[in-house]
Amino acid sequence: MSDTHAQTVRYVRDTMIDPSAPPVSETGVVKWMRENLFSGWLNTVLTLIALYVIYTVLAGVLPWLWNSVWNTGSLSECREALMVTIGGGSHDGACFAVISDRWTQLMFGFYPPELYWRPILAFILMFVALAPILFADKVPAKLMIFTAAYPFLATWLLWGGSFWLPLLVIGGFVVAVVAYRVVASIGGTFAVIAAVLAAVLWWFFAMPAINGGLHKLVASTRMEATLAEQQEVLVVTPDMIAAAEAAQAAQSDLIAELVATKDAFVATAEAARDAGQEPDDATIAGFEAVMEELYVEREIHQAYSREIFALQQQVSTANGLIASIEGLPTWEAELPAATAALKEMQDNLPSELKGLISPNQAPEGTSSADIAALQAALDAESSLAALKRNIDGAYERIGLVGLEPVTSREFGGFMLALIIGIAGIVISLPLGILLALGRQANLPIVKGFSVVFIEVIRGVPLIVWLFTASLLLNYFLPPGTNFDLVLRVVIMVTLFSAAYIAEVIRGGLAALPKGQYEAADALGLDYWKSMRLIILPQALKISIPGIVNTFIGLFKDTTLVGIIGLLDPLNLSNSIRASTDWNGVYYELFVFIGLLFFVSCYSMGRYSLWLEKKLQRGHR
């Protein structure tokens, strides 16, 4: 071979060429772009299309965001600001001033501002409570106790009331456990039934009595003191209100002056713009300075309004308390007579009318005198009920030891979305587990019921269920029952998500190797023990990502509660637009709401993805 080389090759290089730098097209950005963006004609076309899409979107949105106005008091001022600074209208710049004016409302609804710490604390504590579940390996297991107590704590923080309420509710579970132990030690299989029965009895009979008793007890000790205190409030507060109103009026004058200055700048600028020139820098700078000042002064003005409103509320509360304290003796004196009178009226009714709840139910041919008697009895009955509520309410108001109660009408914004979403998921978990087990059970009736329940719930849109909650629940519940819309929505959302959670958990149960079930059986564990000790801990663990995804879906779906009148962020934006200041603002509110939803849902989604990967690793 070497011979042939010697004959055919004229030149053999015996040194190596120095390594030269790779060609430009094979290094750095260019190489990356060639490989990732322009690796073939298809890729090149796709890249160009993508670039064009990005350009059009950004060209449309960026100037609007860039020119945004943040510190005006109304949409018309936004338009003035845009006219002065860039010579455009409301299409050329966003009016995010509506956000800086109303963002607390979008977050908390009408929750009293001085009590914002309560939902915030509940929100922070939620992460502490979640830690043992979400980061089980990094947190002491004892924290689970806090997790178990958290729902009651959060409810108390959000709605307020006397401090013993959550304890009493937890008491129901304690009673249930005690009943279970006692009956089980006697050897009854009915331990579960006994436990449920004991808890129900506790919640429905013992708890209201204890609660009423405690309130009465506390109230009786402080009746005089409260009366004096509240009368003092009535004496002092009107002066404070007057002072605040005077300060507010002065502030209004100051604002009016500033507005006049601003209007002058606007007029100058408008004249310049009309003449086709840019307004001079002094005008623009002066306008901007005035706007800054106006913003600050308006904040102060608003603070006065808040103060006056809070003081008025105090007066209102004081009036209520005084009326309660002064009225209590009379009401309690009236009670026996009213009860006796009602009893007599009811006894005198003809037998076929007894127990009716409306004259409409009376059989054909009932004499009009009887109908009138029925109506009178019904009226007396509701008056008596009102009287009782009056007395109970009075004691509850006077004997309150704990947090100021907040009604759920005042809930709104993101807080409401979170409350509905979280309550829905948390309460639906036990229900979902039962449904999932029921669907897997060997009992045709139980299985059939679970399947029908799950499929019916999943087959009908949430919006129809929400309408059911707001329009139809009153038909399905005993006559006269009527409770808070938020609670009704939470119940409906719970049933709704229970069906979805059941399907997620069913997936988790199905994913467990059959050996686990068989091993549990081989150990001689009964059904509930094998579920509780072997199957569910594993199934639930692998279901967490699915549960988080269900929660994300549910959280987004809370925007639908606006359609039945609850003030979720989307419906609140309609209320905000109804004020004359912000009538006409459109996209800005959607951008803000969408961004908030995006941030929260995206981070939850990332978490669930991370968990999924971690669990996959754990399984190998």
Add this chain to the structure above:
Amino acid sequence: MKKSVFLGALTVAGLAAAGASAATLDDVKARGSLNCGVSSGLTGFSQPDANGVWQGFDVAVCRALAAAVLGDPTAVEFVPLTTQVRFTALASGEIDILARNTTWTFSRDTDLKLDFIGVNYYDGQGFMVPKELGVTSAKDLDGATVCIQTGTTTELNLADFFRTNNISYEPIPIETNAEAQQQYLAGACDVFTTDASGLASTRASFENPSDHVILPEIISKEPLGPAVRHGDNDWADIARWTLNALIAAEELGVTSANVAELGAAPTSNPEVNRLLGTEGELGAMIGLDADWAARAIAAGGNYGELFEKNIGVNTPIGLARGLNAQWTEGGLIYAPPFR
């Protein structure tokens, strides 16, 4: 026959509970607050301000009623309602009074079991068009695209109007007023139709209000008034006469400024005396104390004051009194005599 056990448990859980009953007055007093159903947002009629305090013309009626019944205009729980759920909320006892710009119609008064207690605003459905279209009458709108808000009497009126005039149109039903504005301004519809008061407030919020005209035709009668549940006549009386007291106060010259003075001692005008309780027993006849009407008037002012403060010509909404002037000034606002 209230299931008080069930309620008790829920109340204990810190959640409000209430029941529908015939004795609304007792309920309201026991609760210490009035539950008032309002629109979740209608400019000038009901809207929350930056502090979450509800403002507006409909809201003021509730505040006056709360002042009359409970002596405290702030003792009102406002329940925002959509058009779809408003009647059910009243029927189920969730609210004590519905002050949500609701048109008084025959079927609502009878079939839907409401009791309208009067009219606080006489409205009518109108049309707004861009000036550049050159339309001067609603009859020129053949083939036009019309934006309407759904769930109200508006769409029924519109169908009737175009049918009787034998012209065609294309409806674009829209859920919220904000969306209707956006669609109209973008030119997705030629005409925007709703109550004339709504048109005025919408037009006022435009960047260039003068580019749009409100057509002269009013195609329907929309007597907007508060309603209460059918069947509790005592409560209906209280609500009705509180509204009438506000109206009569304007006619008699009683304002929030002079009501304290006029109510302190009998004046020379016997009707003012009866209204303010310094003469006669009118309050006792409806189960309230003597100065109920004085409190209602002091809460926010008489009818005229409320009108001027919330929707009058000096507000951004700028509605003239028109039909809503006192009968003495050629309007329809008329309170039966207080005697």
Add this chain to the structure above:
Amino acid sequence: MTISTDPPTQGFRLSQLIYDTRYRSYTIQVIAAILIVLGLSWLASNTVENLTALGKSFSLDFLGKRSGYDINQRLIEYDSNSTHGRAALVGILNTLLVAVLGCVTALILGVFFGVLRLSNNWIVSRLASVYVEGFRNVPLLLWIIAIFAVMTEATPSPRDFRGDDPAASMLLGDTVAVTNRGTYVPEPLFANGLGDVAVNPPGVFSDLYFEISLDLVVIVLTLIASFLVVKLVNGRAARIQNATGDRPNTFWTNLAIIVVPTGLLLWVLGFYLGYPELKGFNFQGGTHIRNSLLALWLSLSLYTGAFIAEIVRGGIQSVSKGQSEAAFALGLRANRTMSLIILPQAMRVIIPPLISQFLNLAKNSSLAIAIGYMDVRSTLGGITVNQTGRELEGILLVGIFYLLLSLIISTGMNWFNNRVKLKER
């Protein structure tokens, strides 16, 4: 010595109902059944009591009353003199329309973006991620409203088409007009059409009347006949192929069989296209695809498409790399690898979650009211309930409709799933 192997026989004792696992399940079931029946009857009796107390009765009579409102988007004849039942039917058809359209485009978008997310092209895969995450993490209601609003702002209004120097003009040779009230496309018309046939069902179904175009029927019948003939031709070709090994070229024959009769028929019927034209306030003529339909269709497809994209990506990634390597080793080309090896395996993972996405889309179409698309929730469950005060009946009917729709979709898709499922032995 005999040992008895018979177990001691004992009579049935009541305690076995609790302690014996063989009987305990009966006990539990009987208790469950009793509880369920009790619960249902409790709800029913409450409802009856409440209804009588309110002086109402459960009745569907309102469906036969005059509705009094107009609906812009309708597939069947309807006006304000029609009944509430007819309005409900219009709504049902609208729901079905948007659900079917949405499912098709959502699938296309989902597959498209799912594949793009796996693309090597950095910018394209990032863009696909932005799309997927953006739509998945923001409430659908917000998207529907936003897309509707943006569509109205971004397209010209019919007014802009007017004048000597219009701001906007029609597309594709003046045949298609894209406006912010919807898109107008040419409609097929027949100069010598055969007319319509009215179908009037009797009795309670009288609201179901509809008209069917004879032209359409004839055309469809002709097409079916043509395809039957094509099938015959193909069968004959297959026989020849089996017998001789040569397959005669049937492409041109088949094309002629399909095109010629239909074309002739169209010519006889005097087929022509009706173009939209600006008259008065709006375009007249042509078929009007309203913006509310377009926006709802688009947002439902984009939203569900984002979820489907993730499903498709997961499905493709779930097929192990060895599969495609093995296919290449067998000498299969890339597209054959995809269609014969990867996709059938990915399908097994993709289809079950796809079913629930289609179900979600159908249910989510109930948000149509937000932009004024008159689906069944807005007609029957919205305006009708509102005008008649029949919320119990109305909401119940709406619920039943959605339930049936879901059952039909899931049954159909499950049937399809069983067909494509890998048969394991």
